[in-house]
Amino acid sequence: MRQQWIQFACTVLASAALTVPVLAQTEVSSVAGMVRDRRGAPQMDALVQLLRTDASIVAVAHTDVHGNFLMEDLLPGVYQIKASEETFLPSLRQNLHVLAHHKTVANLTLSTLFEAVQWLPAERRSPGEPEDEWKWTLRSETNRPILRFSDEGPVLVSEGRGPAQSRARVTTRGGSRSFGDGGLRHGVEYEGTGASGAHTLLRTSLNVTDGLQAHYLAAYEDDLGGGRIVRTVAAYTDLPDLGVGGSGARRYQAATLRTAETSELSPELRTEIGNELLAMTTTGATASTRIATHPFGSITLHSDATSLSYRIATSRNAQDAVALADEETLLPAVTQRAGSGTLEHGLHQEVRLRHKREHGASWQLSAFHDSLNNPLVQGSGYISEAEAGSGDLLVDPVSAIFRTAANSYTGSGFAGELRLPIGAWLAVSTAVAAGPALATAGDAAAAPERTVEQALNALRPRLSSAVTVGAEGSVEPTHTYWRASYRWQPTDTVTPVNAFAVRSGDAYLNVFLRQPIRVGHILPGGLRAVIDVRNLVAQGYAPFVTPDGSTLFFAQADRSVEGGLAFTF
Numbered sequence: 001m002r003q004q005w006i007q008f009a010c011t012v013l014a015s016a017a018l019t020v021p022v023l024a025q026t027e028v029s030s031v032a033g034m035v036r037d038r039r040g041a042p043q044m045d046a047l048v049q050l051l052r053t054d055a056s057i058v059a060v061a062h063t064d065v066h067g068n069f070l071m072e073d074l075l076p077g078v079y080q081i082k083a084s085e086e087t088f089l090p091s092l093r094q095n096l097h098v099l100a101h102h103k104t105v106a107n108l109t110l111s112t113l114f115e116a117v118q119w120l121p122a123e124r125r126s127p128g129e130p131e132d133e134w135k136w137t138l139r140s141e142t143n144r145p146i147l148r149f150s151d152e153g154p155v156l157v158s159e160g161r162g163p164a165q166s167r168a169r170v171t172t173r174g175g176s177r178s179f180g181d182g183g184l185r186h187g188v189e190y191e192g193t194g195a196s197g198a199h200t201l202l203r204t205s206l207n208v209t210d211g212l213q214a215h216y217l218a219a220y221e222d223d224l225g226g227g228r229i230v231r232t233v234a235a236y237t238d239l240p241d242l243g244v245g246g247s248g249a250r251r252y253q254a255a256t257l258r259t260a261e262t263s264e265l266s267p268e269l270r271t272e273i274g275n276e277l278l279a280m281t282t283t284g285a286t287a288s289t290r291i292a293t294h295p296f297g298s299i300t301l302h303s304d305a306t307s308l309s310y311r312i313a314t315s316r317n318a319q320d321a322v323a324l325a326d327e328e329t330l331l332p333a334v335t336q337r338a339g340s341g342t343l344e345h346g347l348h349q350e351v352r353l354r355h356k357r358e359h360g361a362s363w364q365l366s367a368f369h370d371s372l373n374n375p376l377v378q379g380s381g382y383i384s385e386a387e388a389g390s391g392d393l394l395v396d397p398v399s400a401i402f403r404t405a406a407n408s409y410t411g412s413g414f415a416g417e418l419r420l421p422i423g424a425w426l427a428v429s430t431a432v433a434a435g436p437a438l439a440t441a442g443d444a445a446a447a448p449e450r451t452v453e454q455a456l457n458a459l460r461p462r463l464s465s466a467v468t469v470g471a472e473g474s475v476e477p478t479h480t481y482w483r484a485s486y487r488w489q490p491t492d493t494v495t496p497v498n499a500f501a502v503r504s505g506d507a508y509l510n511v512f513l514r515q516p517i518r519v520g521h522i523l524p525g526g527l528r529a530v531i532d533v534r535n536l537v538a539q540g541y542a543p544f545v546t547p548d549g550s551t552l553f554f555a556q557a558d559r560s561v562e563g564g565l566a567f568t569f
Contacts, residue, residue, distance in 0.1 A: 029074045029075070029076055029098050029099060029103070029104070030070065030071060030072045030073070030074060030103045030104070031050060031059075031070075031071045031074060031079075031081065031096070031098060031103075031104045031105075031106055032068070032069065032070045032071070032103055032104070032105055032106070033048075033068070033069060033105055033106035033107045033108065034063075034066070034067045034068050034069075034107050034108075035048065035063050035067045035069065035083045035085075035091075035107075035108050035109075035110060036067055036107070036108075036109055036110070037088065037109065037110050037111065042063070042066050042067025042068075043063055043067050043083075043085050043088070043110055044063055044064065044066075044067065044526070045062050045063060045085070045479055045516060045518075046062065046063045046067070046069075046083050046084065046085040046110065047060070047062060047083070047084050047085065047476075048060070048061045048062070048063065048069045048071075048081065048082070048083050048108070049081070049082045049083075049084075049424070050071055050074070050079050050080075050081055050096075051079060051080040051081070051082060052077075052079060052080070053078065053079075053080065055080070056359070057423075057424045058074070058079065058359070058360060059071040059074060059360065060424050060425070060474075062474075062479060064167070064526070064568060066165070066167060068165070073356070074098055075098075075304060075305055075356060076098050076099055076304055077097075077098055078095060078096065078097055078098075079096045079098060080092060080093065080094050080095075080096060081093050081096050081106050081108065083108040083110060084110075085110055088110035088111060089110065089111055090110075091108045091109060091110050091111070093106065093108065165192070165193045166190065166191065166192035166193070167190075167191050167192075167568055167569065168188070168189065168190045168191070168568070168569055169187075169188070169189040169191075169566055169567065169568045169569075170186075170187070170188055170189075170566070170567050170569075171185075171186070171187040171188075171189070171205075171564060171565070171566040171567075172184075172185070172186050172187075172564060172565055173185050173187075173530075173562060173563065173564030173565075174562070174563065174564070175532075175560060175561050175562030175563060176398070176399040176400070176401075176558075176560045176562065177399075177532065177534065177560055177562045178328075178331075178399065178401070178560075179331070179378060179396050179399060179401045179402075179403055180213065180237070180239050180331050180396055180398075180399070181331070181399065182207075182396065182398040182399030182400075182401075183207045183213070183398040183399070184207065184208070185205055185206065185207045185213075186205070186206055186208060187203065187204060187205040187206070188203070188204055189201070189202065189203040189204075190202040190203075196222075197222070197223050198220065198221065198222040198223075199219075199220070199221040199222070200218075200219070200220055200221075201217070201218070201219040201220075201325055202217070202218050202219075203215075203216070203217040203218075203219075203325075203327075204216050204217070205327075207398060212238075212240060213238065213239050213240065213398060214236075214237070214238045215235070215236075215237050215238075215327075215330065215331075216235065216236045216237075217233065217234070217235045217236075217325065217330065218233070218234050218235075219231070219232065219233040219234075219324070219325040220232045220233075226264075227263060227264025227265075227270075228261065228262070228263050228264070229261070229262045229321075230259070230260070230261045231258075231259065231260045231261075231262075231274075231321055231324055231325075232257075232258070232259050233256075233257070233258040233259075233324045233325050234255075234256070234257050234258075235255070235256040235258075235330045236253075236254070236255050236256075237252070237253065237254045237256075237330070237331060237332070238251075238252075238253050239251070239252040239253075239396065240252075241397055242282070242394055242395060242396060242397075250282050250283065250394070251282065251283045252280070252281075252282050252334065252341075252394075253280065253281050253282075253283075254278060254279065254280035254281075254332050254334070255278075255279045255280075256276060256277070256278050256330065256332065257276070257277045257278075258274065258275070258276045258277075258318055258324045259274055259275055260272065260273065260274030260275075260321035260324060261273055261274070261321075262321055268301060268302060268303065269299070269300070269301055269302075270299075270300045270302065271297070271298070271299050271300070272297055272298045272299075272300075272320075272321050273295075273296075273297040274295070274296050274297065274318070274321055274324070275293055275294065275295045275296070275318075276293065276294040276295075276296075276315060276317070276318035277291075277292075277293050278290075278291070278292045278293070278294065278332055278343070279291045280332060280334060280341065280343070281341075282334075282341040282394075288340045288341040290341060290342070290343055292343055292345065294313075294314045294315035294317075294318050294345065295314055296311075296312060296313040296314065296315070296318055296319045296320070297311075297312055298310065298311040298312070305355055305356050305357070306353070306354070306355045306356075307352075307353075307354045307355075308351075308352070308353050308354075309351070309352045309354075310349075310350070310351055310352075311348075311349070311350045311351075311352065312347070312348065312349050312350075313347075313348045313500060314345055314346060314347055314348070315333070315344070315345055315346075316333065316344070316346075316348075316499060316500055317329040317330070317331075317332065317333060319348065319500060333345075333376045334394065334403070335374060335376050335377075335394060335403045335404055335405035336391065336392060336393055336394035336403065336404055336405070337374065337391075337392055337404060337405040337456075338391055338392065338453075339391030339392075340391070341394070342374045342405050343374065344372065344373070344374045344375055344376045344405070345372075345373050345374065346370060346371045346372040346373050346375075347370070347371045348368060348369075348370050348371075348499075348500040349368065349369050350366050350367070350368040350369075350500070351366065351367050351368075352364060352365070352366040353365050353366070359421070360421040360427075361418075361419060361420045361421060362418075362419045363416070363417065363418045363419070364416070364417050365414070365415075365416050366414065366415050366416075367412070367413075367414045368412065368413055368414070368415070368435070368498070368500065369410075369411075369412045370410065370411060370412075370413075370435070370436065370499055370500060371408075371409075371410040372408060372409060372410070372499060373408045374405040374406075374408065375405065375406045375407075375408065375409065375438060375495055375499075376403060376405065376406075376495075377403070377404050377405070377406045377438065377456070377459070377494050377495065377554055378401055378402065378403045378404075378554070378555065378556075378558075379401070379402055379404075379494075379541075379542075379552060379553045379554040379555050379558075380400055380401050380402065380552075380553055380555065380558050381543075381550065381551055381552035381553045382550045382551065382552075383395060383402065383550070383552070384546065384548045384550045386546070386547070386548050387451070387452055387546055387548075387550070387552070390451065390452055390453070392404050392451075392452040392453055392456070393452060399558075399560075401558055402552075404452060404456060405456075406438055406456050406459050406494075406495075407456065407457065407459065409436060409438065409461035410436070410461075411435055411436025411461055411463070412435065412436075413433060413434050413435020413436065413463075413497065413498060414433070414434055414435070415431065415432065415433040415434075415435075415498050415501065416431065416432050416433075417429065417430070417431040418430050418431070425473045425474050425475070425476065426471065426472075426473035427471065427472055427473060428469075428470070428471045429468075429469070429470045429471070430467075430468065430469050430470070431466075431467070431468040432465070432466070432467050432468075433465065433466045433467075433468075433497045433498040433501070434463065434464070434465045434466075434497065435463070435464070435497045435498050435499075436461045436462065436463060436464070436497075437461070437462060437464040437489065437490075437493040437494075437495050437496065437497045437499075438459040438460065438461055438462075438493065438494050438495045439459065439460060439461075439462045439464065439490065439492045439493045439494065440458065440459060440492045440494065440542045440554070441458045441459075441460065449545045449546060449547045449549075450544055450545070450546070450547075451546060451547060452546070452552070455544045455552075455554070459494065459554075462493070464489055464490050464493050464497050465489065465490075465497065466487060466488065466489035466496070466497040466498070467487070467488050467489075468485060468486070468487040468488075469485070469486055470483070470484065470485035470486070471483070471484055471485075472484075478515070478516075479515075479516050480513065480514070480515050480516075481513070481514040481515075482511075482512065482513050482514075483511070483512040484509075484510070484511050484512075485509075485510050486508060486509045486510070487506070487507050487508060488508070489507065489540075491539055491540050491541075491542075492542055493540070493556070494540075494542055494554040494555070494556060495556065496556065506534050506535060506556070506557040507535065507539070507540055507556040507557045508535045508536075508537065508539040508540055508556075508557065509535065509536040509537055509539075510532075510533065510534045510535065510536070511531075511532075511533045511536065512530070512531070512532050512533075513530065513531045514528055514529070514530050515528065515529045515530075516528055517529055526567050526568035526569050527565065527566070527567050528565070528566045528567075528568070529563070529564070529565055530563060530564045530565075530566065531561070531562075531563045532561075532562045532563070533560070533561050533562075534557055534558075534559065534560050534562075535555075535557040535558065535559045535560070536559065537559075538559040540555050540556050540557070541553040541554075541555045542554040542555065
């Protein structure tokens with residue numbers, strides 16, 4: 001078996017895992033805010049902890065270069081919030097009321113020991129002066145109440161609107177992660193929040209060394225009030241040099257428009273409906289054009305900690321409003337079969353029961369039925385002129401990965417997942433799934449040479465199982481974030497067991513590291529380095545020999561190493 005190591009570029013960039021989607025709707029509640037010092041300067045990498053009344057930790061976050069932080073997926077209740085940084089005294093706020101399905105804004109101020117001493121009263125309290133049951137209200141420039149103090153302690157106002165904020169990120173990365181996303185790439189991203197609370201995201205990613213592969217995105221989110229949130233995402237992809245050999249080069253272009261609306265019909269009932277409109281074309285020796293729509297939706301009945309939902313989707317890439325702007329979902333599932341460009345599509349139906357415990361642990365169970373047409377199968381290997389001209393392979397010359405379409409299949413299955421925090425800096429998770437997956441025939445190893453078409457026809461749907469274990473955490477005081485996962489399923493399967501799992505991760509062994517880089521005042525404060533390794537031990541390769549003697553591999557995930565730098569300002 002030929003195993004490929006993708007060359008690791010010296011100049012590298014933060015991958016999509018580094019980018020937190022800005023168009024996100026929390027499932028329960030969230031707390032956001034800013035940490036500053038007494039002079040108003042934002043505190044980067046300050047530790048923010050959300051505590052119960054007994055001081056046990058519920059959630060942990062670190063502030064970015066603008067001092068902002070965000071904690072999501074919280075249960076409603078009364079908490080304490082604490083901010084700390086090495087050179088400052090900790091700041092603690094009590095009686096933080098978190099409401100269901102609201103974003104609570106909490107701004108904290110850190111002070112030095114010297115500044116705290118200066119606040120001591122200069123004279124004793126007069127006999128007629130009231131005790132500590134004083135009340136006051138801090139207001140913003142627009143005269144909106146931000147933080148109210150009373151004899152019951154601070155109560156933070158749930159307020160989705162506020163002063164306009166923005167940030168930008170410049171990224172550079174090298175390596176190969178997937179089809180259409182390899183080589184040396186440079187990206188620019190802008191994220192802004194207006195005074196009305198509307199969110200805007202602009203992003204571009206360019207490969208300037210190999211045919212100018214380009215991805216562009218513009219996204220918008222707005223809270224209309226009354227529990228209604230609308231999202232719109234427009235994207236354009238241009239891959240100019242797909243295909244090699246006798247078939248000649250092909251140019252692939254796609255324009256995507258995604259829309260979604262989330263509505264709270266009542267305190268216990270939430271609905272979501274959306275659609276993806278996709279127009280794609282391939283030009284060259286074999287040209288084709290496709291226009292498709294992929295609707296999706298869900299209805300969720302929820303209490304404070306438990307939710308029961310029914311979900312339906314027609315595309316793996318567009319099935320959830322919170323993931324509309326995720327980079328990994330924006331390249332359409334385009335494939336090639338019999339000389340024509342095709343799109344994977346289908347019908348996914350799922351019933352899901354989810355419960356989150358107070359200390360942060362969660363579990364969910366789901367049952368699903370899938371029907372997939374033109375299921376995407378990818379792989380790698382040496383592609384001869386004959387195979388390139390067969391019309392069954394769409395090849396990305398940058399990542400050296402090809403795509404093709406297998407025969408349609410249907411099937412049902414179930415999945416379960418458990419996530420458990422262990423202390424403040426570590427969380428572990430496990431998941432199991434059983435369902436249909438395409439697998440190679442049992443006698444594939446002893447079979448004679450076969451064409452790509454014959455190898456695809458030999459793939460059969462089979463009830464298979466998958467087990468995933470993972471862990472993630474951070475290392476203090478370096479603020480290193482790490483994530484490792486291993487998803488096992490039979491190595492002769494070439495598609496995922498639960499194809500529509502939104503965040504199942506790649507198959508087999510994967511490691512991700514993110515490290516802030518701070519060298520005094522020499523380097524800018526928002527600099528991050530990232531390393532992303534996928535399928536580290538190269539499992540799940542299903543080889544077959546073509547009539548001209550070359551070897552190709554079907555594989556769920558090619559082994560790859562990607563690294564990068566990102567600067568946020």
